[in-house]
Amino acid sequence: MKDKQKIALFIDADNAPAAKIEVILSELASYGVVNIRKAYGNWKSSNIKPWEDVLHEHSIQPIQQFDLTKGKNATDIALVIDAMDVLYTKDVDIICLVSSDCDFTPLATRAQADGKLVIGFGERKTPDAFVNACSKFLFLDEPENTEKVITTPTKNIKSDTKLINLLRQAIEAVEEDDGWAMLGPIGTHIANHASFDQRNYGYKKLSDLFAAIDLFEMKKTKGSVFWIRDKKRAKQNGHA
Secondary structure, three states: OOOOEEEEEEEEHHHOOHHHHHHHHHHHHOOEEEEEEEEEEOOOOHHHHHHHOOOOOOOOEEEEOOOOOOOOOHHHHHHHHHHHHHHHHOOOOEEEEEOOOHHHHHHHHHHHHOOOEEEEEEOOOOOHHHHHHOOEEEEOOOOOOHHHHHOOOOHHHHOOHHHHHHHHHHHHHHOOOOOOEEHHHHHHHHHOOOOOOHHHHOOOOHHHHHHHOOOEEEEEEOOOEEEEEEHHHHHHOOOO
């Protein structure tokens, strides 16, 4: 049996909601074991008191960093130094960065270059540069009731050109001669090219997201295998 993947968790307590720590740890549990758990901030500040309240419960090590100069975030530098130390000296497979601050973009890029899976968590205000630098990024301020979200009109999703192009390109990359593509390979292709996660759009499964967008056809074969086809491309290629 393959050993579980080892995960190093680094939390920027100044720029992440403490109330979502259980969501974060639950997600990471599906990847492996979180061996390193550190949270950075000025623990004398009342602004991060919510984090202080959950540290011991979840075995997170607080790293004190004083605000040495007003307007300068020494916390970011301390976190990056420790993360680089871990990359060089520890046997870890996954680096997890919890922050909405784009200052960690170079760290995420470097960790990926070293062959690590980089999982990011942050709020929707997180700049695209940091989101895209991660292997996978999950927004922490998404409504938890995904079924409620699924019942809302999908016109906003359809108008998301970046998303639609990503889905169409993934289908085209793995489709068969008749234009149909298996959902599994589509998901794998997307994961290899972007920090995409359908839950950021309010859908639990990738199949739910496709089903909500009428630009795509869906069918099931025996064994409950989902197939997807781009309606526009199928029409252009003369597929019935």
